[in-house]
Amino acid sequence: MTDKLWGGRFTAKAAEWVDKFGASISFDQQMAKEDLTASIAHVKMLGKQNIIPAKDAKTIEDGLNVLMQRLEAGELHFTVENEDIHLNMESLLTDLIGPVAGKLHTARSRNDQVATDFHLWLKNRLPEIKEAITNLQTVLVEKAEENAGTIMPGYTHMQHAQPITYGHYLLAYFEMLQRDYERFEFNQKHTDMLPLGAAALAGTTFPIDREYVADELGFDEVYHNSLDAVSDRDFALEFLSNAALLMEHLSRLAEELILWCTYDFNYIEMDDRFATGSSIMPQKKNADFAELVRGKTGRVYGALMGLLTTMKSLPLAYNKDMQEDKEPVFDTYNTILGSLHIFAGMLESVKVHKEKMHDATINDFSNATELADYLATKGVPFRTAHGIVGKLVLHGIKTHQSLQDMPLSELQEAAPQIQEDVYQELTSEAAVERRTSLGGTAVTNVNKEVARAKAIIKTHQ
Numbered sequence: 331m332t333d334k335l336w337g338g339r340f341t342a343k344a345a346e347w348v349d350k351f352g353a354s355i356s357f358d359q360q361m362a363k364e365d366l367t368a369s370i371a372h373v374k375m376l377g378k379q380n381i382i383p384a385k386d387a388k389t390i391e392d393g394l395n396v397l398m399q400r401l402e403a404g405e406l407h408f409t410v411e412n413e414d415i416h417l418n419m420e421s422l423l424t425d426l427i428g429p430v431a432g433k434l435h436t437a438r439s440r441n442d443q444v445a446t447d448f449h450l451w452l453k454n455r456l457p458e459i460k461e462a463i464t465n466l467q468t469v470l471v472e473k474a475e476e477n478a479g480t481i482m483p484g485y486t487h488m489q490h491a492q493p494i495t496y497g498h499y500l501l502a503y504f505e506m507l508q509r510d511y512e513r514f515e516f517n518q519k520h521t522d523m524l525p526l527g528a529a530a531l532a533g534t535t536f537p538i539d540r541e542y543v544a545d546e547l548g549f550d551e552v553y554h555n556s557l558d559a560v561s562d563r564d565f566a567l568e569f570l571s572n573a574a575l576l577m578e579h580l581s582r583l584a585e586e587l588i589l590w591c592t593y594d595f596n597y598i599e600m601d602d603r604f605a606t607g608s609s610i611m612p613q614k615k616n617a618d619f620a621e622l623v624r625g626k627t628g629r630v631y632g633a634l635m636g637l638l639t640t641m642k643s644l645p646l647a648y649n650k651d652m653q654e655d656k657e658p659v660f661d662t663y664n665t666i667l668g669s670l671h672i673f674a675g676m677l678e679s680v681k682v683h684k685e686k687m688h689d690a691t692i693n694d695f696s697n698a699t700e701l702a703d704y705l706a707t708k709g710v711p712f713r714t715a716h717g718i719v720g721k722l723v724l725h726g727i728k729t730h731q732s733l734q735d736m737p738l739s740e741l742q743e744a745a746p747q748i749q750e751d752v753y754q755e756l757t758s759e760a761a762v763e764r765r766t767s768l769g770g771t772a773v774t775n776v777n778k779e780v781a782r783a784k785a786i787i788k789t790h791q
Contacts, residue, residue: 355408358415364450365415366398371546381536382433393427437536441560441648445525453521462670463511464790469678471783474500478776481758482687490694493758498771506579513572520565524549528559531647561647570634573662581627584620597687601679623669633658691758693732700761708747718745
C-alpha cells in the first residue's frame with residue numbers, strides 16, 4: 331500500500347526510480363514562496379466563509395507563516411517522495427501543526443494550486459524583466475545622445491549603403507526593445523489572472539470567495555471557466571514567445587558588436603570586463619559575452635518550441651504533460667534577465683572609434699545616392715540619374731577615384747547638369763544632414779528622437 335497523500339485507492343508502491351522520474355520537486359521548489367503565499371490567502375478565505383472553523387483556519391495560517399519564515403531562513407528541506415512543492419509543503423505543515431493541516435486542501439486541487447503558483451511566480455518576475463529592458467533602453471538613449479553626430483556606414487546586405495549616425499543606429503534597437511517592453515506588459519495582463527477556485531476541473535461545491543482570494547494575492551482578474559483555469563498555459567507561452575523575440579533582437583545586436591570590434595572593422599572596442607583572451611594566442615581579445623548571448627538565443631527558441639509542442643494536442647483539462655511547463659520558463663527568465671544586464675554593461679562601457687567609423691564612409695561610394703538625388707533636383711528623372719551614377723561608380727572603381735575626388739569635367743561629361751556645388755553634397759556630413767524626413771538619420775532628427783525616447787522611458791512603470 332502506498333503512503334502518498336493521494337494513495338487511498340492504490341495497493342502498490344512505486345519503485346524509487348519511478349518516483350524520481352515523476353517528481354517535479356527538483357525544479358518546482360522555486361515556487362515555494364508562491365505556494366505558501368497562495369495557501370495563506372486560501373485558508374484565510376476558508377475561515378472567512380466558515381468552510382472550516384475560524385480556529386482551525388488561524389492555526390493553519392500561523393503554521394504557514396512559520397514555514398514561510400523557515401523558507402526565508404533556508405531551513406526547509408524537500409523530498410522526492412513528496413513529489414512536488416505542494417505535497418512537500420502539506421507534509422511539512424502536517425509535521426508542524428498536526429492533522430488539522432489536512433483542512434487546508436478543502437475546496438482546491440493540485441491542478442488549480444499549481445496553476446496559481448505558476449501565475450504568481452511569473453507575475454512577480456515580469457516587472458524585473460521590464461525594468462531590465464528599461465535599463466538597457468536608458469543606456470542606448472544615453473549613448474545615442476552622445477553619438478548623435480558620429481558618422482558611420484549604414485549597411486544593407488552587409489554592404490556599405492549610405493552614411494548614418496551611430497546614434498541613429500542605437501535608437502533602432504531602442505525601438506525594438508520598446509516593442510519587447512510592450513509585449514511583456516501585455517503578457518502581464520494574461521498572467522494577472524487567478525485560477526484558484528477551479529479545483530480539479532469543474533469548480534467546487536463549497537461556498538468559496540474567489541474574488542477575495544484574488545484581492546489577497548493582488549490578481550486583477552479571475553478565470554471565468556474552470557476548465558480553462560487549470561489547463562491554460564497561454565501566459566507561459568506568451569512569455570516564451572516574447573522572450574524569443576527579445577533574444578532575437580539582442581542576438582542581432584550581438585552579431586554587429588562582434589563584427590565591429592574585429593581588427594577588420596575596428597569601429598568599437600569592448601571593455602576588458604566583457605571580453606576574454608585566448609589560451610594560446612596572446613593578442614586575442616574576444617567578444618565572448620556578446621557571443622554567449624547570441625548562442626543563448628537558441629536556448630530560448632528551444633524553450634518556446636518545446637512548450638508549444640507539449641501543449642499542442644492536450645485534451646482538457648489538466649494532464650501530467652503540463653509538468654513540463656515550468657523548467658523552460660524558469661530557465662528562460664534567468665537567461666533573458668542575465669542577457670539584458672550583460673548588454674547594458676557592454677554598451678555602457680564600449681569604446682567608440684569615431685574617426686574609424688567616419689573614415690569608412692569616405693571612399694566607399696556610399697554617397698552615390700546623394701549624386702543621384704542631386705541630379706534629380708536638376709530635373710533628371712531619378713531612374714536616368716541612377717544609371718548615370720552607376721556608370722560613374724564603375725569608372726571610379728576602375729580608376730581608383732571616389733565620386734568626390736573626380737574632376738568636375740569628368741562628372742559633367744557624364745551629366746552636364748552637375749555644377750561645382752555638387753562637392754558639398756557628396757560629403758558624408760551632408761548625406762546625413764539632408765535626411766530630415768521623419769525617422770531619418772539627420773542629427774536634428776536623432777536629437778528629437780532621443781527626447782522622445784526619454785519621454786517614453788518615463789512612462790515605464
